[in-house]
Amino acid sequence: MDQIALGLFDWIDRGQRPLNQLYEERLQLIEAADSAGFYAYHLAEHHATPLGMAPSPALFLAAAAQRTQKIRLGPLGYLLPLYSPLRLIEEVCMLDNLSNGRLDLGVARGVSPYELGFSGIDHNNARAIFDESVAVIVQGMTQSRLNFQGEYYNFNNVPMEMEPYQKPYPPLWYPTDNPNSIPYVARNGYNLVSLAPAARIRENVDLYWNLWEEHRSNPDRLNGHVTEPKVGVMRRILVAETENEAETVARAAHQDWFHSLTKLWHEYDDHFPDGLFNWDSSTQTETLMYGSPSRVKEQIARLLEVSGCNYLICVFAWGTMSHEQSLNSLRLFVDEVMPDFQDNAQATTQ
8 A cells, every 4th residue: 555644633622621731632642643753733723613722823833843853833724814924924934943844834715704704804805815915925935025015915125034944935735625726726736635525535636636747847836845745635533442432432522523613603503514514424424534443444545545645634632532532542543553554653652
């Protein structure tokens, strides 16, 4: 079987623990993943919703950088319409240097109109704001003076005293399941992450690689320094000693996670996420994987064969799962699942 890269994704959803405990336990989980040889840790950004208790991803990632040695770290992604791009340039440069060049720079325009609306951003304008913001951020990290004139941002001869550790800038990542976004992502060589069902992902993956190959030599494309982009799929995963234990824990954890995911949408009588992420849909499409190590191995093998992805991003902590359950799931994955897909796994979790 072809070897793939393995990473972690996290919302840091609310669960039922005090925030300080939640943060500390997540940092311990990242330390374990770092020791086990995972490639990267990716953190979502959300606002005014229990789905995301890291509304400032850089704060948490800066802490993670001090607790780890090798694992790459990054937002997936910064909701660019909510940031001053000038301020974000400085934040990105700081984080890249604090991590000694381990930053993966995920960017997004924001899927929730309610989260953007709380900050006065019209969701219909998010794409245009995003495009200008990306242009400003890339220019600010690669030139000594920032000059930009657009509809939303204007900068005139601003000195760029900060610079990223990685040159010309940290690798760019983009999360999407929208087939209309794939041409933009592929032409610019972004690393891509999706959480859709495998068959749907495959259509996007095939389109991505065709367009990526067509535009890989364009001298002015973004992310030109990334020669082998990762095309990733994200899955919630729970590994336990027995099938019954795994299902019991997964059902309880999913119920709490689903409540966190949908709470803000439901406050506006919007049920858009329900059919995509309820228990039946998640288990039937295997966007949630649970079971013994042998069952999870079968699910992952099937996912990779159908989707064509070269990067699997695992979520080991979500909902009401205890810290011990998450660590045990990670340990079982590293010891009994990971070796089938990655030959350099270091099973050193405690």
